[in-house]
Amino acid sequence: MFAKVVVDVRSSNVDIMYTYFIPDKFIDYIFIGSRVLVNFNLRDILGYVIEISEETEYSGKIKEIIDVLDFDKQLTQEQIELALKISHETRSLLVSSLDLMYPSFLKTKYRKFLKVINYESLDANIALLFKEKDRIVLDSNLLDNIPNINKEVKKGNLEIIYDNYHYGKNKYTNKYSIKKENINFDLLTKKRKRIINFLRENDNKDINQISTACDCSYFLIKDLANKGYLTINKEIVIESEEKTFYRPIINYSFDEKEVKDKYLLNTKKPYLFVTNDLEFRDKFILDIISEVLLNNKQVLVVTKSILQSFEVSNFLESHLFNAVIYNFNSAIPTSEYFDNYIQVKYQNVDIVVTTMSGIFLPLEKIGLVIMYEENDINYINEKSPKYSSLEVIKFRADYNNAKLVFVNEAICVENYYQYYINKYTFLSYIKKYDNEKFLINMRNEVAKPSYLMSSLLVKKINQTLNNNKISFLILNQKNYSETIICKSCSTVLKCPNCLVSLSFNKEQNEAKCHYCGYSVKKEEITCKKCGSHDFALFDLGLEKLSEEINELFPNVKIIQIDSDTVNNQIEYDQTVISIEENQEQIVIGTNILLDLLDYENIGLVALINADNILNNSDYKSSQILYQNISKVMNRKDVIGVFQGYNIGHYSVTYAIEGDYFNFYTKEIEFRNNLKYPPKYEIMRLIILGPYKDMYHAANYFRKVYKNILDDESDILGPVYLRRYKGVQLVLKTNEFDRISRLINEVEKKFIAKNVTFKFERYPKLFY
Numbered sequence: 001m002f003a004k005v006v007v008d009v010r011s012s013n014v015d016i017m018y019t020y021f022i023p024d025k026f027i028d029y030i031f032i033g034s035r036v037l038v039n040f041n042l043r044d045i046l047g048y049v050i051e052i053s054e055e056t057e058y059s060g061k062i063k064e065i066i067d068v069l070d071f072d073k074q075l076t077q078e079q080i081e082l083a084l085k086i087s088h089e090t091r092s093l094l095v096s097s098l099d100l101m102y103p104s105f106l107k108t109k110y111r112k113f114l115k116v117i118n119y120e121s122l123d124a125n126i127a128l129l130f131k132e133k134d135r136i137v138l139d140s141n142l143l144d145n146i147p148n149i150n151k152e153v154k155k156g157n158l159e160i161i162y163d164n165y166h167y168g169k170n171k172y173t174n175k176y177s178i179k180k181e182n183i184n185f186d187l188l189t190k191k192r193k194r195i196i197n198f199l200r201e202n203d204n205k206d207i208n209q210i211s212t213a214c215d216c217s218y219f220l221i222k223d224l225a226n227k228g229y230l231t232i233n234k235e236i237v238i239e240s241e242e243k244t245f246y247r248p249i250i251n252y253s254f255d256e257k258e259v260k261d262k263y264l265l266n267t268k269k270p271y272l273f274v275t276n277d278l279e280f281r282d283k284f285i286l287d288i289i290s291e292v293l294l295n296n297k298q299v300l301v302v303t304k305s306i307l308q309s310f311e312v313s314n315f316l317e318s319h320l321f322n323a324v325i326y327n328f329n330s331a332i333p334t335s336e337y338f339d340n341y342i343q344v345k346y347q348n349v350d351i352v353v354t355t356m357s358g359i360f361l362p363l364e365k366i367g368l369v370i371m372y373e374e375n376d377i378n379y380i381n382e383k384s385p386k387y388s389s390l391e392v393i394k395f396r397a398d399y400n401n402a403k404l405v406f407v408n409e410a411i412c413v414e415n416y417y418q419y420y421i422n423k424y425t426f427l428s429y430i431k432k433y434d435n436e437k438f439l440i441n442m443r444n445e446v447a448k449p450s451y452l453m454s455s456l457l458v459k460k461i462n463q464t465l466n467n468n469k470i471s472f473l474i475l476n477q478k479n480y481s482e483t484i485i486c487k488s489c490s491t492v493l494k495c496p497n498c499l500v501s502l503s504f505n506k507e508q509n510e511a512k513c514h515y516c517g518y519s520v521k522k523e524e525i526t527c528k529k530c531g532s533h534d535f536a537l538f539d540l541g542l543e544k545l546s547e548e549i550n551e552l553f554p555n556v557k558i559i560q561i562d563s564d565t566v567n568n569q570i571e572y573d574q575t576v577i578s579i580e581e582n583q584e585q586i587v588i589g590t591n592i593l594l595d596l597l598d599y600e601n602i603g604l605v606a607l608i609n610a611d612n613i614l615n616n617s618d619y620k621s622s623q624i625l626y627q628n629i630s631k632v633m634n635r636k637d638v639i640g641v642f643q644g645y646n647i648g649h650y651s652v653t654y655a656i657e658g659d660y661f662n663f664y665t666k667e668i669e670f671r672n673n674l675k676y677p678p679k680y681e682i683m684r685l686i687i688l689g690p691y692k693d694m695y696h697a698a699n700y701f702r703k704v705y706k707n708i709l710d711d712e713s714d715i716l717g718p719v720y721l722r723r724y725k726g727v728q729l730v731l732k733t734n735e736f737d738r739i740s741r742l743i744n745e746v747e748k749k750f751i752a753k754n755v756t757f758k759f760e761r762y763p764k765l766f767y
Contacts, residue, residue, distance in 0.1 A: 001027055002056040003065065005047040006094050007040045015093045017050055019058040020065045025143055029068050033075025037067040048098045050080060071146050075101055076362045078399050085395060091740055091759045092385030101360045103341050112138040113161040114149065122157045123148055175204045179231040189581040191216050192224060204233065212318040217580055218310060219573040246321045247290040250283050259429050266425040270404040272415050275429040276634035286319055288368060293323055293350050297367025301353045302393060304376040305595060306331045313353040325351040328358030356389040366400040369393055375412045380764045388762040410630035411660035413623050413667050417678040430658060437640040437656060439647045443490055450548040452608050457641050458552060460604055465585055469603025473588045475545050476613060483615040484511055488532040490645045492615050493525065499674060501615040504537055517719030545588055545608060553586065561589035594631050604639040605632045611644035611652060617767055619676040622651040626663055629655035675714050675732040684763045688726035689755035697750045698727045704742060709735055730766060
């Protein structure tokens with residue numbers, strides 16, 4: 001038997017499959033996806049088995065596989081094919097794509113041990129292996145005993161230990177009890193008192209039972225334990241062999257039932273599910289998940305953030321009795337992640353809720369995939385390979401013949417286009433909320449209290465404070481450049497080629513486009529609308545907003561939430577707790593606050609300089625603004641205040657009116673005219689090397705690109721990027737395979753010039 005192996009060497013020169021001979025002793029323990037030890041270039045290194053065959057066409061000397069790292073199947077056929085797809089579509093090393101399929105604790109060097117749990121029931125031949133020890137190393141010396149060892153693990157007589165992590169029959173859960181009987185209730189908030197009183201009457205409950213009964217977050221329960229009010233007891237979970245899943249009773253209104261009936265009619269295409277009725281959204285999701293579980297299939301739920309993954313898993317656990325649900329995100333302790341992974345590997349799971357870190361889990365019976373806000377920028381992997389989670393999810397749904405549902409509060413242009421060309425089924429349920437909403441043109445605010453705060457906003461904040469509710473003030477400052485605004489007519493200076501905002505470079509004293517490289521000296525800047533040469537640099541951020549809030553409201557509790565003030569899980573937990581318990585009165589922050597709007601004590605949400613996002617060097621800026629405003633408008637009994645200098649923009653007007661069809665019509669016309677997605681892909685190529693050579697390579701690539709591609713394709717640049725110390729080309733085309741071959745050819749031409757080509761199929765930024 002022969003195996004084709006990809007070796008763990010991070011170089012494109014060896015990113016191919018090498019043939020190795022499988023010794024007879026390993027034949028029963030090597031599978032497609034197995035990790036093996038092989039000799040390569042006179043050293044022993046890790047390799048991944050991609051193919052197994054009885055014959056080989058290779059005629060040279062063939063080495064043997066030295067050892068096997070795992071004695072059971074580690075990767076599924078689906079994961080292998082997915083790795084091959086990612087490697088091809090992102091032009092990344094296959095070994096890097098295979099790496100994605102393994103959780104972090106399996107990538108590091110570790111040792112396996114066998115630990116005895118029950119000597120009396122242990123098979124006699126296996127017991128002899130221990131020689132009165134309580135644990136032994138599990139390695140290739142025990143190959144002949146592997147089948148019997150696996151039987152004893154399943155019986156619960158043995159446990160497999162990966163260094164400090166255990167896998168066996170026993171599973172543990174945390175139960176909470178009161179630690180302090182003499183609790184000073186004056187120091188506790190209303191919700192904390194509710195938790196304490198619940199545990200006095202219902203001792204030793206798990207976190208989900210407490211959260212459901214007390215209507216509180218997991219963060220609050222864990223904080224009480226951290227502060228010593230609660231004690232945590234680890235208990236073995238006794239799983240019954242036969243478990244009956246109870247489907248929740250779902251009642252639909254007539255209009256809601258129409259949406260469900262439309263869902264049942266379609267069996268092939270993905271669903272674009274758009275609703276601002278969160279109650280209907282939740283019961284619809286419960287209903288379609290229940291149908292899948294009753295058919296003995298699994299559900300994969302993908303969320304864009306850690307917070308959202310916790311919220312979704314908590315909701316499902318509290319409504320789907322006897323469903324086995326596991327949550328995967330970077331905030332979960334490694335030991336818990338490990339145990340959950342093992343359960344998933346052996347298919348002991350019904351529902352997986354995860355961030356993008358868990359989208360590669362080895363689920364083999366997927367019947368439904370649900371993805372929240374599928375076009376969020378956080379679904380793009382920033383490290384190599386730079387894949388799109390959306391494309392991964394589409395592949396998995398198609399591979400498993402599973403239904404795919406995209407869940408959104410507001411329209412996404414890219415996916416609505418897929419419905420328009422008949423590739424998606426559109427499910428829409430939109431309600432009109434009669435909330436107070438105010439559009440404020442800051443050009444007319446002559447006597448405003450501050451540069452960032454309108455007089456009406458100050459009035460509404462005072463009103464919210466008097467109602468004992470929290471005000472959210474959102475300012476999404478750009479931290480890479482200033483925006484250039486005409487002092488005469490407030491027009492933002494934009495690139496004549498790309499129609500995105502120009503940024504001002506102080507060092508070079510010029511306005512410049514980060515897409516195509518267009519530039520103009522400061523003294524030559526002219527407003528296209530009014531002809532003025534008088535411009536202002538507009539760059540006001542959260543620090544300035546905080547100062548103005550403190551001046552206007554000196555005795556108010558204020559908290560700031562952004563990547564600088566909240567940069568770890570503990571700080572994030574405490575922030576959520578402070579909002580949940582009404583400890584703050586005004587919260588300021590970036591767009592991250594839009595994911596924290598589901599608390600009933602929020603009375604006002606204001607987007608400061610709401611339209612400033614339109615000045616970003618991003619073709620998606622209108623869509624982002626539309627979605628941001630829609631999220632505020634979708635919250636019942638919340639006052640919405642939207643300030644800006646261009647509030648007549650169609651994305652603002654249509655978001656306020658809830659008119660997604662006309663917004664899409666306007667936005668798709670703009671994108672098609674300038675060859676932006678969804679009609680065309682937009683990719684980028686960054687070229688690094690000696691200054692003269694990288695420009696030579698970029699211009700050569702541009703010339704060949706123009707010659708071999710059709711007129712529908714376009715290319716922008718080269719433009720120099722200081723952060724990379726290289727030049728960028730922006731590619732607008734649907735000819736990925738031809739582009740990939742072209743890059744290969746140009747790389748060969750410039751190989752002697754020490755020039756490096758970095759390709760991004762799914763770029764997050766262009767600067």
